[in-house]
Amino acid sequence: MLQQQGSILVVLIYVDDLIISGNDHAVISTFKTYLHTCFHMKDLGTLKYFLGVEVARSPTGILLSQRKYALDIVSEAGLLGCKPALTPLEQNHHLALANGRIIAQPDKYRRLVGRLIYLCFTRPELSYCVHILSLFMQQPKQEHWEAALRVVRYLKGNPGQGILLQHDSPLQLNGWCDSDWASCPLTRRSLTGWFILLGPSPISWKTKKQHTVSRSFAEAEYRSMATITCELKWLKGLLCSLGISHNQPMQISCDSQAALHMAKNPVFHERTKHIEVDCHFIRDEIVKDQIRPTYVPNNTQLADILTKALGRSNSSHICA
Structure with a gap:
């Protein structure tokens, strides 16, 4: 990535395939001309296909x-x-x-x-x-x-289902986190799932088994909040390096009232010493106004699809 006098040039490289992007067409053209002088290259024009991912453009945005x-x-x-x-x-x-x-x-x-x-x-x-x-x-x-x-x-x-990156996105990060407590019948470890949107567009998601056994539903949910907070902070830094400022608090939607109380109320920390590191980590980010946890009902939790097998109606609603 190169930043100079307000111009940003970003190059994604995978072996001998490149995606060149930026906010200045003149800088992009100059860079491609320079590459042609150094290597034998073929310019395929506007991105349409890359490593199995199809890119389609419309007035609404970009579909991957x-x-x-x-x-x-x-x-x-x-x-x-x-x-x-x-x-x-x-x-x-x-x-x-x-x-x-x-x-x-x-x-x-x-x-x-x-x-x-x-x-x-x-x-x-x-x-x-x-x-x-x-x-x-x-x-x-x-x-x-x-x-x-x-x-x-x-x-x-539906083989063509994909991700729509909307062109009118407000570039505001917000996350949804969920957990399935003690879901593994063999180890009784909980499952964490988180889903991050940039405006209305999904950009990051993950399903992962937690490293330790959580002794309560609230603890499992709280560990999910800690995980998504780390990812949100990293994405915020990435946006900043691309020249996109992000001054507003990042909202985290969680369906556990107990986990939200633990995050917002220091009094609860005395009986959660076994997760003290995560408690202080999230609490510090709330105090700095970096994140803002909010409650959402179970039936509107987007991250549900990452922690359990859903029925037809719930699955269709989330994927719509």
Whole structure:
């Protein structure tokens, strides 16, 4: 990245592929001319396709999708003629406790899940199910293989689903965090999910098992708040380096009243010494007016899709 006299030039490099962007066309042209003098290069013009990601422009904004990649997955699995599934994963599944036979070709399962992991780049609704399926790479069983094929059947229904980066975004960061307390039946560790929007556009999301066992629902939710606070601070610094100021507090939406009380009220800290570091970390950011936690009801929590398998109505509402 180069900043000079109000002009910003950003170059993304992956092996021998480059994306060149900036706010000054003259600077971009000069840089491309310089590259042509140093290397044998081919200018493909406006970005349309990069590492499996399709880029489509419209008056509304920029749509990032992996339609061709998703259809390749469906074709490789031999499910082009199948009936689409309405949701990626069955609700109230018990995949961690599956006791069926180990499949004969585990490499096929590993390859399929590996391809699905890359598809999460533009499909946040797949993060939870791919996280669950990736837990069984060592010895996948028949139930796991059938669950993976259900994800493929879900892709068949809407392979072009993607991320819309709206052109009229206010460039205000806000996050949604959630946890599924003690969701792993084997380790009783909780699952953290967070979802970050830049204005109305999703830009960052993740599903991850927590490192330690949380002894209460509030503690699990509070650790999710600590995780998303770190990500928001990093994104704020990234925007700043791109010349985008971000002076307003970043809003965090959480569906746990207990976790919000712990964040806003120091009196609660005395009985939460086992999570003292996270308590003080979030509390300091609130005092500095960097973040502003707010409560949202369970039925409007966007991050729900990253921590549990949802039904058709909730899944459709979040993905809309």
